[in-house]
Amino acid sequence: MPEIQSFVHNGATIESKKAPQPMGPAGATVFGLVGTAPNIDPLIPLNKPYRIANPSQLAALDPTGAEAGTLYPAIAAIQQLASVAIYAVVVPEGSDAPEDHDYTGVVVSATDDAGTGTVSVVLKDSTLTTSVTDTTGWSVTVDSKTADVVSFTVSDEDTLVLSGVSGITAADFTAEMVVTINGKTLVSSTTVANIIGGVDPATGRITGMQALKNTQESLTHISAPGFSQKPVHDALAALGAKIFAIPVGDGPSTNDQDAIALSESMAVTGTGYDQFYLVDPMVKIWSQAEADYIYGSASAQALACFARVKPWESPGKGRMGVNIAGLQRHIDYNLLDRTTGGDMLNRYGVSYFARTSMGGYSLIGNRTVSGRFVSQVGLEHTIIRKLLDTTEPGMAENLTKTFMEQRINLINDWLSGLATEEALIGAKVYLHPTLNTVDNYRNGEWHIAINYAGYSPNEHVVYHLSEDTGIVKSFLESIL
Numbered sequence: 001m002p003e004i005q006s007f008v009h010n011g012a013t014i015e016s017k018k019a020p021q022p023m024g025p026a027g028a029t030v031f032g033l034v035g036t037a038p039n040i041d042p043l044i045p046l047n048k049p050y051r052i053a054n055p056s057q058l059a060a061l062d063p064t065g066a067e068a069g070t071l072y073p074a075i076a077a078i079q080q081l082a083s084v085a086i087y088a089v090v091v092p093e094g095s096d097a098p099e100d101h102d103y104t105g106v107v108v109s110a111t112d113d114a115g116t117g118t119v120s121v122v123l124k125d126s127t128l129t130t131s132v133t134d135t136t137g138w139s140v141t142v143d144s145k146t147a148d149v150v151s152f153t154v155s156d157e158d159t160l161v162l163s164g165v166s167g168i169t170a171a172d173f174t175a176e177m178v179v180t181i182n183g184k185t186l187v188s189s190t191t192v193a194n195i196i197g198g199v200d201p202a203t204g205r206i207t208g209m210q211a212l213k214n215t216q217e218s219l220t221h222i223s224a225p226g227f228s229q230k231p232v233h234d235a236l237a238a239l240g241a242k243i244f245a246i247p248v249g250d251g252p253s254t255n256d257q258d259a260i261a262l263s264e265s266m267a268v269t270g271t272g273y274d275q276f277y278l279v280d281p282m283v284k285i286w287s288q289a290e291a292d293y294i295y296g297s298a299s300a301q302a303l304a305c306f307a308r309v310k311p312w313e314s315p316g317k318g319r320m321g322v323n324i325a326g327l328q329r330h331i332d333y334n335l336l337d338r339t340t341g342g343d344m345l346n347r348y349g350v351s352y353f354a355r356t357s358m359g360g361y362s363l364i365g366n367r368t369v370s371g372r373f374v375s376q377v378g379l380e381h382t383i384i385r386k387l388l389d390t391t392e393p394g395m396a397e398n399l400t401k402t403f404m405e406q407r408i409n410l411i412n413d414w415l416s417g418l419a420t421e422e423a424l425i426g427a428k429v430y431l432h433p434t435l436n437t438v439d440n441y442r443n444g445e446w447h448i449a450i451n452y453a454g455y456s457p458n459e460h461v462v463y464h465l466s467e468d469t470g471i472v473k474s475f476l477e478s479i480l
Contacts, residue, residue: 020406023390023414026382026423029307031078032212032219032245034089034195035070035226037061047197047207049087049215055079061088067289069093074225074300077285080323082307087215091197091208094190103128103181104254105160110173112164118150119170121160121179125329127254128152129282129295130186138183142172149181154284155292187227195224196235209239218385219245220378221306225297228252230265233276241272244381244388246374248299248306251280251350253328256341263348268370275377276369277302277315279351281328283361293325302351305363312379312423314457316351319362327353333364366457379424379454386414399446404431408448415452427452 032049041060044050052058052075061072071088078084105123112119131154132138138149140162147162160181162168173179197208206214212222222240224232228250236247251259259280266273279298287294301322305315332340333354342364345352351365368374390410397403408429415427432447440446 020394020410023386023410026311026418027218027220027385027389029084029220029311030215030217031084031086031303031307032089032209032215032222033071033074033086034091034197034209034212034222034224035074036093036191037069037071037088037090038093039064039066039068040090044090046090046092047200047205047211049089049211051216052086052088053083061090065289067287070224070226070297073285073287073294074223074297074303077296077300077323078304078307081304084307085217087212087217087219089197089209089211091191091194094188094192094194096188096190098184098186098188101183101185103183105158105179105181107173107175107177107179108157109175110170112170117164119147119162119164119168119173121162121170121173122157123160123179124158125255126158127328128158128181128183129253129328130154131294132183132186135183138181140168140179140181142168142179145172149183152181154294187229192227192229192232195227195232209235212239213243218389219243220311220381220385221246221248221303223248223299223303225300225303226250228262230262233262233266233278234271237266237272237276239272240275244384246275246277246306246368246377246381247272248277248279248302250282250297250299251278253281253295253298255329256331256345259345259350260348263350263369266369274368274370274372275374275381277351277365277374278349278369279353279363279365280345281331281352283322283324283328283353284326285324295328296324298353301353302363310378310423311382312375312418312454314366314373314375316363316366317457319356319358319364321358321360321362322353324353324361327361366459373454373457375457376454379452382418382423383415383450383452387411399441399444404446411448411450415450422455425453425455 039062041063044060058075062068067073075086105126108122108124110121132152135149140147145166145168147166147168150161150163153159195208197210200207222245233249236249240247252262268274279302282295283298283301284293285296305320309315309317331342331352331354333342334340342352342354346365349367349369353361354364356362366373412429418424419426428451430449432449435447
């Protein structure tokens with residue numbers, strides 16, 4: 001007889017369709033940093049993310065132990081307080097000639113050195129935050145006297161040494177006098193361009209901070225510690241918006257007005273600056289290589305705070321402390337005073353470090369330059385990253401009722417877990433009631449609506465005290 005076309009099998013067949021895998025935990029904090037490391041191990045390529053998770057991997061940035069460049073001291077400061085994975089992109093330093101640049105400082109004291117014929121001036125609030133030994137072309141003018149700069153040393157006390165050949169003496173300086181140092185830029189424009197990066201036209205390779213797009217783990221925060229130039233901030237903000245990472249940047253470290261002006265220059269609409277966390281000024285930290293104090297990046301210290309809280313929490317939680325010995329300039333802070341310099345900085349979205357009743361220095365600032373709570377930005381990014389990480393396995397599946405319901409239930413369950421963890425107040429996931437049209441469905445497109453609400457940080461406590469004579473009356477009645 002002919003083959004029975006309708007016959008399948010005389011037995012059993014088992015078909016099993018498993019439910020979608022759980023979405024998993026929210027994800028760890030992972031940093032992406034770009035900077036310089038002139039003594040880097042030659043086995044580590046430039047312009048390519050290098051994962052650092054322990055001190056031995058950090059040591060490869062400078063096997064000489066000199067702690068040169070911007071990346072080594074920044075990552076060392078983070079590792080000192082937190083255990084976190086960091087992807088570092090090292091770029092070459094530029095060799096173009098430095099340009100003229102003025103620095104200022106406030107005189108604390110001045111002394112003459114008869115043996116060397118020099119004048120030593122101790123400064124505070126100096127905008128020159130790097131020790132300088134090659135002072136060719138550097139000078140200071142006081143009244144009509146111009147003296148060559150012999151050296152500038154960052155230490156417990158920042159000391160400017162001037163030649164006394166021109167007749168300048170310690171008597172020419174008075175306490176609280178502002179001194180202008182006519183010097184040179186310490187960061188070349190080529191180095192700044194290398195930090196920003198782009199695409200190498202010769203090789204097509206992505207360079208600078210753009211290489212942070214190609215990391216094995218999703219980045220939660222990105223930074224170029226030690227670089228406060230506006231073009232660097234622009235690039236960080238734009239990159240952060242693309243990869244859903246919070247950009248953390250350094251302020252100008254000059255004065256409060258300049259920090260506020262920088263914040264005001266950051267257009268927050270459509271630029272990525274709505275999620276930009278700005279910190280000012282530079283901080284004084286201990287260097288093992290120098291066996292002395294140096295100035296370090298404030299953004300690196302802020303990252304050490306971000307690493308110790310959850311992505312949906314403020315880095316200033318519990319007045320998060322850091323290991324610093326001082327600041328480029330003093331920032332006034334008072335728990336009750338709304339007129340302090342620190343309060344004004346916060347008003348313009350600038351965070352800072354200050355001494356508090358908790359002891360030592362704490363990070364003060366819960367908001368991005370746009371005024372958004374950075375903790376709520378972190379929550380938003382956490383949700384987005386998880387959605388992106390779990391979407392691809394379901395691509396090209398038929399949009400059946402079962403498939404769509406499973407996806408919605410999966411997201412609902414995950415967000416419910418975050419609510420239980422008190423990462424958010426609550427959430428609701430459902431098919432969008434108006435965008436799921438026939439035309440959109442026939443085009444393979446469907447829309448999921450996710451409503452959620454995050455917690456606000458405890459930024460302002462208001463205590464209401466009212467003297468109550470009724471309490472006194474009740475007391476007297478109880479004893480009379």
